[in-house]
Amino acid sequence: MSDWNDFLASATATATEIQGAEDFSAAEQTFENTFLMLLPQGILSITGPDAAKFLQGQVTCDVRELADNKSLLGAQCNIKGRMLLCFRALQSNNEQILLRVHQGLVSHGLASLGKYIVFSKAKLADATPDYICLGIAGPNAAQVVKDVFAVEIGTDSDWQAAENHKIIRIDEQRFECWLAATEAEKVWQQLKGQTTCTHHNLWTLLNIRAGVGDITPETYETFTPQAINFQLINGINFRKGCYTGQEIVARLHYRGTLKRHMYRFEFSKNNAPLPLPGTSLLNADGKVVGEVILAASKNTSSGELLASVVDDERVAIYLANNPEKLSLLSLPYAIPTPNEAD
8 A cells, every 4th residue: 555655645645636625516517527536435355265154144235146246235233233334345256255334434344243253264354455445426437437447337336347446336427446555546647637536525425315325433333224225225135044133124124114214305504514424303393303324515505414214204304403494305216105295
């Protein structure tokens, strides 16, 4: 990783160049320009002949589906079915699986997975220093990926290797790039020639619009996978068999009636900081009826957020100390609720 660190320390690598200016106009320009973002993500690696077998018994997704260059969303839960991590996984070779997780939960992941892996022929490691995670978003994203990495990926969630880099298609206008850190500076220079650098706020905003939540240090062990709609975005396989927390997750699916889901809202910023994950949402009577999952700025005066909310309360909900009601926005998938008319 020394090349990338040297680049960060060099006079030519300014904070704005690497992290991107917090340019709220980027949200409105997404359909016109193609943007490059440094993402605050970490990478965990599980390596060894039992890597897939071990992970299969720990997570909500079916690890066997990682074959043929597929990536998967998934989660690790505690025994009460509460999420410890959510991740995107890919199988880099027959004996290695990589998990992209929130940067602030790498140590938690090492601890929560590490206490079980001692019984397997596999090793768990923090591979974050080995990779630089970038996001490319915009109408020319696929062409940029083709020009720089010489790969074409035609299906969402598929990935391809480009030398030592991992390139994942999120959708037709978004790609995640896990760059080998020793070669990242060279690739960065190539990418920034065809893109506009911006803050990762834009990536969060696009995740919000796609209805893809995340677990952060603030929401560790707070939500079940269903509370952030993982059952609606292929983050849970209900036929795969046992894993830690599976009994609770399956019971909610087969026997329970879900009374809360994750919804997307617009809010007025009123010169206040963005609400942190885990921030309480209130109904008109001041009762807590939901919690923020992710929030991002849309422009200087408004933002968007994902929140896990009691279904019946979703049409009249507020941030504390903000008198303006949140505006309920659509998601790209349907949410089954008790009252479909709202």
